[in-house]
Amino acid sequence: MTPTEKLHAHHEKLIGTIRALAERMKVDPADASLLVSYCEEYLVSHAEAEEVTLYTADDDTDFVNHMIHEHKEIKHSLDVVGTSFGRGDLNALDSESRNFMALLEKHFNEEENTLMPRISAKISQQELQALIDEAHQIEAEKKKADVWSLFENDHKRIDLNITLARNSRGDIEKAKLFYSKVKRQLLKHIELEETVLFPAFGEQASDNQMGPVHVMIEEHREITSLIRIPDGRVGEKALLENIDALAAKLAVHNKKEELILYPLINRTLPRADREKVFKECFEGLAAT
Ligand SMILES: [Fe+2]
Ligand SMILES: [Fe+2]
Ligand SMILES: [Fe+2]
Ligand SMILES: [Fe+2]
Structure with a gap:
């Protein structure tokens, strides 16, 4: 060439x-x-x-x-x-x-x-x-290799699909469609945090710095227990209540990551590691 x-x-x-x-x-x-x-x-x-x-x-x-x-x-x-x-x-x-x-x-x-x-x-x-x-x-x-922005943008992606599910009030099939996107994307987001982002940080972090990570992982368990694909007959009311509960949990969890953990990871991880994490996580998110 x-x-x-x-x-x-x-x-x-x-x-x-x-x-x-x-x-x-x-x-x-x-x-x-x-x-x-x-x-x-x-x-x-x-x-x-x-x-x-x-x-x-x-x-x-x-x-x-x-x-x-x-x-x-x-x-x-x-x-x-x-x-x-x-x-x-x-x-x-x-x-x-x-x-x-x-x-x-x-x-x-x-x-x-x-x-x-x-x-x-x-x-x-x-x-x-x-x-x-x-x-x-x-x-x-x-390249900024900004994993903070990458994951924060993904929070916004999930938030927007939650809003679109809520706005589909009156059209249960549409609401379910957005909710299934939320579920899929959220599970992938949590998986990438727990298998790629947090372990990469764990290699560099002190025990002290790992405190917030353990809290986040515990919260992930609470979040995943809330997500359930509604069965064929789930009513609109139950679906919307579930979405509201999920949104409330995520609002608190995501804020902690965006204000404390992600900035800390950006500061702590060497550039080369961040680049690798960015690439792998971007591909994972884009495949979802
Ligand atoms: Fe150019
Ligand atoms: Fe160019
Ligand atoms: Fe998280
Ligand atoms: Fe997150």
Whole structure:
């Protein structure tokens, strides 16, 4: 593969994954959590890296500034997607995620069809390869590996599906559908905490620091005992009562994780470990 082809393949993987996540959101708006987490980790670092590598090889300053400006617009739009999702504002989430995808497609096109051909014509393949290698290295260093955000976004995903189940009052089948998503996603979330995140933290933590982890695991038992897939004949009242009880438990549990445990894990785990945890947990959540 030539350097240009390699960069093209890298772009295709990024945009391909993001497109697939945006499609999922059209059916399941709560899956915005995945789009936001993925882009914060892999897209933002990609943009930051190319600004200080590939973009420096093009001497059309106006065009480079235009491309850097687009990075800012894309990041801003991603932030708006994140806040609309956090507020549970489905209309804003839908329109901003479409805007985000349009900005991104346009930018990738310009990079592939204008920037890359120009750079390839100007510098040798070896020089181009060196720039791309440098870009990859910087991209890896810029990754935030923010497991706190990853798991907090997943709390919001579950919360939104709880809200959608509650809003389906009067349509029991719809309420059950959202509730089954909540159950599946919550079990996966707890499984990843207990089998990936907490054990990785346990390798680095002092006995003292493990205190909050033990409390969280105990609370997981209470939470899982509340989740039950309603049988075919469960009434709306019983279902909604169960959802209310679950939501109340989760509100307290999630706050403790978000305010105490996740920040502590982010601070304590070395970057390389966080990156591994992020990748494994993102894939687990995305498969659910
Ligand atoms: Fe770019
Ligand atoms: Fe790019
Ligand atoms: Fe938890
Ligand atoms: Fe959690």
